[in-house]
Amino acid sequence: MALRGEIAIAGLGQTEQGKVYDRSHMGFAVAAVERALADAGLARTDLDGLLLNPGISWGNAAMGSFMLQQALGLRDLALQATMNLGGATAGAMIQYAALAIAAGMCSTVACVFSDRPLKSPEEQRTRAGKSEGSAASYAFARGLDAAYGQFGVNAMYALVARRHMHVYGTTQDHLGAVAVSERRWANRNPAAQLHAVPLSLADYHASRWVVEPFHVLDCCLVSNGGVAVIVTSAERARALRKPPVYVWGMGQGHPGGDPAETLVSGASLASKAAFAMAGIEARDVQVAELYDCYTFTVLVTLEDYGFCAKGEAGDFVAAGHTAPGGRLPVNTGGGQLSSSYMWGMTPLAEGVLQARGEAGDRQVPRHDVVLVSGNGGLLSTHTTLVLSPLPS
């Protein structure tokens, strides 16, 4: 199938991200779409498709995309869905938008994420005080795992990371090298939440434990904000305000089973389809924006894309290959560890900026082949995009 280069990202809209409280989750979503439309030089009436990845603060928003359609005042949409593959959703939204456009169902799709998990200091004083700390607020803590003191996603990923350390000899220094590499990129990104904070490996080791083997600096940030991306045909994109970012390749991989047994993410499967469609191999990738819920996730993802052999990603990162000046720049905005936690939109937005050459002080010199990954659940879902400023 000849979809390569036929679909493009024409607009990117990002709100301020991090400890920003001036909008609701819906407000962030609407503002992100407004900015993406302005970026592309489009009006609301140009949109005929809307895909939404609702963050945690949307609650049980089974029809969140319809709520967003109403908030945006959009009429006569030809495509709409609320989607959730966790951190792989952003890539999947681009893919389904591309397929629907290629099929002639619609022409111009806004793909949207927003979340507002952080409460302002005032909100914490006035609203949250009552419920937090009560027995009811711990109703989540049910079942057998809670009885043993096992809570949350950090603890689950920690078990998988520990297996990787055992099987492949990955070390705490290796995990720390990912945190340091990404922070060095964040130090060049004025929009990054931790832009102004330098980080050494010694600082990393000194940071508090959350759940071993994870320090707090192994875990992604928590951020309020919204991101929207406009997808359209390459032909239409060429007539718009910003240079198109072409979709060269796309793929998904959802391995099933227990990733703690295999230590393999969906990247190995997703990359096959995406690289074949793009006509590239791993060595052709010039910059990689990899989903980084944890430092560990970056290591596994590097291995599963074939940038290094299985089990050798720790040495690869510790050698400086992913840092500024390295041969494979990774997470050039600082990623979710040091810039902002917008789920799969964090790597996607940075990939668009790099492909366009709009990344300022952190712009990489070679950006014709940009890899963007998304990862959801416990290495459960994965999406791959290969992007380029070149049509072919």
Next chain:
Amino acid sequence: MSAAPPIARPMPELEGELAPFIAAAKEHRLMVQRCTGCGALRFPPREICSRCLSSSAEWTNVSGRGEIFSFNVMHQVYHPAFAREVPYAVIVVKLAEGPKITSNLLDCPIDRINIGMPVEVVFEQISDAVTLPKFRVRAQS
């Protein structure tokens, strides 16, 4: 100032799909589910066997022996009942019969825990109603 009443430790539900497991633990037996369609053992319990899609299952005793498959060390307090216990380890035991079970390791300092350590089940009564299977290091013969 009067202190708020202590928040109780989280307990597994006594009713529902875990009930046979909890009842067996009270009698110091470790049980897992067995699919009556294909014989596969599984834990935690599920409604449907992902191997043969049978929805019929029974509970069966297992040896309680296995080895540590992975572990973490919890430092952050996610639940106030554990505030005085941090840091503590959560282990995943791969039972000799195959299924994996999340638990805790008794009588072993955290820095001595290793993947692959042989362990065996012990039973710790944590309330009148609930006894939890936990594990201790098994001396290798």
